[in-house]
Amino acid sequence: MTENRPMIPAYPALARDYDADFKVDVDYKAGLPDLQNGPASLIVGAHKPIQHVGISNFRLPIRYERRDGGDMTLETSVTGTVSLEADRKGINMSRIMRSFYEHAEKQFSLKVLEAALNDYQTDLDALDARILMRLSYPVRVDSLRSGLSGWQYYDIALEVAEQAGQRLRIVHFDYVYSSTCPCSLELSEHAREDRGRLATPHSQRSIARISVVMKGPEKIWFEDIVDLCRRAVPTETQVMVKREDEQAFAELNASNPIFVEDAVRAFAQQLMTDDRFGDFRIVASHQESLHSHDAVSVLTDGPTFAQHSLDPSLFAELRV
């Protein structure tokens, strides 16, 4: 006896070739599912506001003005996020890029970046918004004594954020330098003077990440921050080095030995003397040639960067 099995509709024979000629018209687009703008009933999990949602690390060429005139186009990685209220399912992700692209052709300036931020708030109907741009900025640097020069690249991030009606403009700047340990220098001299023994102090490639609020409307050139770092810690790693430069570098290190504590305080002192800068945080990592670990320090000034917990990868990602 044949059982009454429920009729299972035959699987529709679907075309499997790509229709290159198909064109989307307004009606078709209007009929497409649009879950990110769906009802709150579609929300999965807690109906909680989200502080940052968007897309990270889309890249495009941006034109930057140089302090000495001219400009250059550099690859820039952008992360754009907005806040999302508790009763909204999602954001229109593509608008994070599309809004930014509206401004990308213009020559970069913080005003351009802030105009893109304003568009985030309107195009995505968001209370808060944030854009972070990362780039590697080349500056031609002179050798210490040989008259040569070469390109030094600085990893920089620019962050503009609107949070609870407050606008923040922050520059994050990585500065790579040599740190000669002051104690090791004294111990080396002691061995030389006291026992006639040759000894060399331990010195190592080190890095400081300087994050600082740009306060006033005044323009801050990337080159201004390079100059500030060099005033704070003159022993920047070199690019083009001949023997006379190497000897100069050895003397420069002996004249500027620094503990990791000294480094953050030296940068802080320079930042405090420039009223274009507000709150700041300096993270330094001396990747010691003496130890199998790093000497690290963090110095913050003002509420912007004051935080109880430190990002677990804070020191690990500062590698040189």
Ligand SMILES: Nc1nc2c(ncn2[C@@H]2O[C@H](COP(=O)(O)OP(=O)(O)OP(=O)(O)O)[C@@H](O)[C@H]2O)c(=O)[nH]1
């Ligand atoms: N909100 C959200 N969208 C996502 C995510 N992952 C992928 N998307 C997709 O991002 C795509 C582009 O989103 P939209 O910007 O809303 O695209 P759209 O609706 O055509 O853009 P508008 O015409 O401006 O509304 C959508 O197809 C989403 O499915 C995600 O995690 N969250």
